[in-house]
Amino acid sequence: MLIVPVFLVLGLVIFYPLAMNLRLSLSDADLLRLRQAPQFVGLANYVKTLSDPVFWASLATTLIITVSAVFIQIVLGTATALLIDRQPRRFQFFLASILFLPYVLPTVAIAMMWKWMLNETYGIVNQVFLTSGIIEQPISWLGNPSLAVLSVILIEVWARFPFVMVIVLASLTSIPEQLYEAAKLDGASWRQLILHITLPWLKFVLIIVASIRFLWTFNHLELIWVLTKGGPSKATTTLPILVFTRGFLGYDLSRAAALSFIMLVILMSIVMPRIQKANVV
Amino acid sequence: MNKISYSILNYFGLSLIFVFVFLPICWLMISSVTPPAELFSGTIRLLPSRLTLEHYFNLTKARPILSSFFNSLKVAGFTSGLSLLISIFACFGFRSFTFWGKKTLWSLILFSYLFPGVLIIIPLYFLMFSLRLLNTHSGLVLAHSSFVLPLAVYLLSSFFRTIPVEIGDAALTDGCSKMGTLFRITIPLSLPGFLTVGLFGFILSWNNYLFAMILLNRSSKYTLPLLIAQAIQPDQIFWGDLLTLSVVTCLPVIVIFVFINRHFVKGLTAGALK
Numbered sequence: 001m002l003i004v005p006v007f008l009v010l011g012l013v014i015f016y017p018l019a020m021n022l023r024l025s026l027s028d029a030d031l032l033r034l035r036q037a038p039q040f041v042g043l044a045n046y047v048k049t050l051s052d053p054v055f056w057a058s059l060a061t062t063l064i065i066t067v068s069a070v071f072i073q074i075v076l077g078t079a080t081a082l083l084i085d086r087q088p089r090r091f092q093f094f095l096a097s098i099l100f101l102p103y104v105l106p107t108v109a110i111a112m113m114w115k116w117m118l119n120e121t122y123g124i125v126n127q128v129f130l131t132s133g134i135i136e137q138p139i140s141w142l143g144n145p146s147l148a149v150l151s152v153i154l155i156e157v158w159a160r161f162p163f164v165m166v167i168v169l170a171s172l173t174s175i176p177e178q179l180y181e182a183a184k185l186d187g188a189s190w191r192q193l194i195l196h197i198t199l200p201w202l203k204f205v206l207i208i209v210a211s212i213r214f215l216w217t218f219n220h221l222e223l224i225w226v227l228t229k230g231g232p233s234k235a236t237t238t239l240p241i242l243v244f245t246r247g248f249l250g251y252d253l254s255r256a257a258a259l260s261f262i263m264l265v266i267l268m269s270i271v272m273p274r275i276q277k278a279n280v281v
Numbered sequence: 282m283n284k285i286s287y288s289i290l291n292y293f294g295l296s297l298i299f300v301f302v303f304l305p306i307c308w309l310m311i312s313s314v315t316p317p318a319e320l321f322s323g324t325i326r327l328l329p330s331r332l333t334l335e336h337y338f339n340l341t342k343a344r345p346i347l348s349s350f351f352n353s354l355k356v357a358g359f360t361s362g363l364s365l366l367i368s369i370f371a372c373f374g375f376r377s378f379t380f381w382g383k384k385t386l387w388s389l390i391l392f393s394y395l396f397p398g399v400l401i402i403i404p405l406y407f408l409m410f411s412l413r414l415l416n417t418h419s420g421l422v423l424a425h426s427s428f429v430l431p432l433a434v435y436l437l438s439s440f441f442r443t444i445p446v447e448i449g450d451a452a453l454t455d456g457c458s459k460m461g462t463l464f465r466i467t468i469p470l471s472l473p474g475f476l477t478v479g480l481f482g483f484i485l486s487w488n489n490y491l492f493a494m495i496l497l498n499r500s501s502k503y504t505l506p507l508l509i510a511q512a513i514q515p516d517q518i519f520w521g522d523l524l525t526l527s528v529v530t531c532l533p534v535i536v537i538f539v540f541i542n543r544h545f546v547k548g549l550t551a552g553a554l555k
Contacts, residue, residue, distance in 0.1 A: 001374070002370040002371060002373055002374030002378070003370070003371045003374040003375060003386065005367045005370060005371070006367050006368065006370075006371040006390070006430060006434060007386070007389070009367060009423070009426050009427075009430055010389070010390075010393050010427070010430060010431065012408075012423070013405070013408075013423055013424060013426060013427035014393050014396060014401065014427050015389075016404075016408070017401040017404035017405050017408055018400075018401060018404070020404035020407060020408065021400070021401055021403060021404040024403060024404055024407065029407070034407075034410055076298075079294070080295075080298050083291055083294050083295050083298070084295070086288075086291055087291075087295075093543070093546070095295070096546060097542040097543055097546045098542075099298065099299070099302055100538075100542060100546055101302065101303075101306070101535070101538060101542075102302055102306075104484055104488075104534055104538050104542075105306075105488070105531055105534060105535075106487070106488035106490070106505075106506055106527075106530050106531065106534065107488060107490060107506075108488075108490045108506040108509045108510055108527070108530070109309075109506075109509065109527035109528075109530050109531050112309075112509060112523050112524070112526075112527045113305050113306070113308070113309040113527060114305060115523075116308075116309065116312060116520065116523070116524060117305060117308060121321075122320065122321055122520070124308060124325070127324065127325045128325065131325055158301070158302070158305065162302075166546050190287070212395065215395060215397060216397060218397075219397030219398075219399045219400065220399075221399045221491055222490045222491050225494075226490070226509075226510055226513075240399045243399065243402065243403070244399075244402065247402070247403050247406075248406075248495065253403050253406075253407070256403050257403045257404065260399075260400045260401070260402075260403060263400060264400050267397075275395070
């Protein structure tokens with residue numbers, strides 16, 4: 001009885017919409033004709049989506065942004081955790097919880113703070129580079145297609161690496177001290193300790209964290225939408241952006257639903273097995 | 282290399298990371314109190330010549346900042362309160378009772394926790410349309426529950442796990458009912474946990490832009506993230522408003538963060554590594 005309310009709410013806002021999404025994707029629902037009952041059209045929306053070059057281009061964009069952002073987050077997060085782990089124990093937690101701040105800030109505000117710093121004319125990044133003579137012309141960070149992708153990756157790393165850091169740090173502090181002491185007695189160097197004790201110990205946690213970050217970065221719509229709206233010239237149009245623009249600006253709810261379902265299938269086949277193997281779920 | 286140069290390198294690395302993390306946040310704060318003339322002069326100035334609240338005054342005149350602030354407060358408050366209440370019962374149920382399908386149901390909670398909301402924005406819009414909840418805060422509270430509630434259950438269960446089962450057992454032998462242990466033992470012992478979970482749920486809902494963007498289109502209903510995004514128009518960006526609005530939206534989060542981050546980081550890692 002006690003657990004009924006939680007499943008009522010989750011059923012209404014997650015599981016029922018998931019089922020509804022499948023039904024919508026097989027029909028011809030339109031944002032401008034919400035009151036009419038949608039007609040069943042079979043797999044037409046899926047055929048249209050999969051034969052659309054825009055879909056494949058934005059799948060590639062999504063993968064490029066997600067894989068690079070997650071990779072850098074893992075490297076930076078692990079490196080930070082390793083640095084913190086070498087501090088006296090009573091500072092460790094303090095340092096980690098301060099550095100966690102970006103993770104809880106509103107994404108929209110994060111996007112704005114970076115949009116301001118990267119602004120072509122007034123932004124501090126260009127001003128510093130210009131004054132120090134590294135560049136001669138101001139760079140349009142969010143106006144150039146490949147630089148925009150790079151900026152999105154940078155901001156995604158800034159905002160989310162703390163998540164990797166705290167989880168890796170917690171795992172680091174659970175390594176038994178005796179392992180290190182035994183290795184040190186055998187004359188192992190600091191590098192050997194990291195390579196042969198720390199990283200193998202972390203492997204398990206890193207796989208889980210990387211999978212979770214992959215899942216959430218792949219589906220992160222807010223940041224890119226506020227920064228670039230998917231531009232310039234569709235360079236940062238990831239799949240979530242495509243779902244949103246198709247559904248709410250292009251009025252084609254059914255094709256957007258089909259697209260969401262394809263994303264779900266991609267994610268379930270890539271990420272879920274890894275998370276499940278790690279026994280988290 | 283000797284020990285000393287290692288620790289110098291170590292401090293150097295950590296300082297670099299601190300600069301990387303805090304420079305953007307500080308720059309946002311500083312810019313928001315810089316006089317407009319200096320803000321748009323195009324020359325580097327690490328600190329403004331004088332501090333001004335001009336942008337903030339302009340903001341209160343130009344945009345419905347107060348009503349948006351209260352909208353955000355209302356939505357985030359209701360979302361976290363509702364989620365906390367439901368998750369207290371759910372966590373107690375999962376911890377104290379054995380029932381058929383317990384494992385499967387628990388995996389459904391974890392699935393919901395990991396589930397990215399963007400995959401259901403289309404059907405959710407339909408659902409809110411047919412429930413006549415478009416453009417209402419109740420609809421937004423429901424939508425926000427889809428990600429706040431699973432996290433609340435997840436975090437709270439890691440708090441409940443720290444309460445020894447023996448205390449409950451002792452109360453049961455003394456004649457307390459199972460529900461009695463909830464009100465007499467579990468709830469009093471997890472009050473700090475409730476605060477953490479409630480405040481974190483509040484932050485999550487406060488920060489969310491995605492669902493508000495889809496479900497609300499009347500500006501009197503706007504929450505703060507929507508108001509920020511609205512300051513970017515295709516033909517003009519209102520930088521002064523953007524900077525100050527971002528600061529106003531971040532400040533409550535930073536205050537709460539300073540207050541609970543110890544507990545939160547602990548709860549998150551305990552849950553993730555159980």
